Amino acid sequence: MASIKISGDTSGEITISAPAVAGTNTITLPAETGSVITSTSLNTESNLVRLAGETLSSNTSLVEFSTSLITTTYKTYILYARMRPVTDTSRILLRFNDNTGTVMTTVSDYQEQAYRGVGIDFDDDTVSSITHIGATGTGTGEFAVQRYEIHEPRATDRKTIITFHCGYIDAGGDSALTMGSGCCSVAEDNQGFRIFFDNGDMASGSSYVLFGVKS
């Protein structure tokens, strides 16, 4: 492997290497002042910081994010979820923990408005979770893709606001859309959140990725 070594002023050296099988390729340096972002520094330099993500290796009841990941470092979090249920006709739900870390499950805990591609719009100030309303299923090709933007979950003086955009293949095998917004009904430090299906597990092969958004 051919390489160039550049010594540091004080110590050490940086080695720039070509791959063993290099082909005929050109890397052009930008005509500007700055630092090169590497695969290591990408997360710290980017405005979107990947905090967690995986493809579920087995059927899973819920995916939960605790205060280890949901901190005051970021005011906004983005969660992408690509979920397929184990049980037919299921809806992805989102729930938060209260300021003691206890999951909130009652209709006095959330409010939501949603606009749907099929069916009547939804507006309810007494819901027990944030829901995409329509159901996806277990038929061939059926699953749901959800993008949540979660704002100020750890603020003590603001209600956590959630905006979401869900595309899914409904239990009849057709395309469906739900877009909406909701909030936690009480302004408090919401110590984490979770997603899950309303009537069963997430199927193996479902996946998610969580980002923190730098202010």
Add this chain to the structure above:
Amino acid sequence: MKKCVDGVMIEMTSEEETVRQAEIISDSADTQAMLDKLAQKETDKANGRQKLKDLGLTDAEVDALIGS
């Protein structure tokens, strides 16, 4: 049953499984209540549209008033 916490797969305790099973029952009930509300709203909308049409409004005029 398993859960994923902060990217780590964990076997749920028997107590957690019990809570989860109870949540599935209550969540299914909440979902049905939500669907019932939406169905009632659909019915109210259709009834309201028909009453407007009975007054002589065209479908286009009703759409202009309340949306399609």
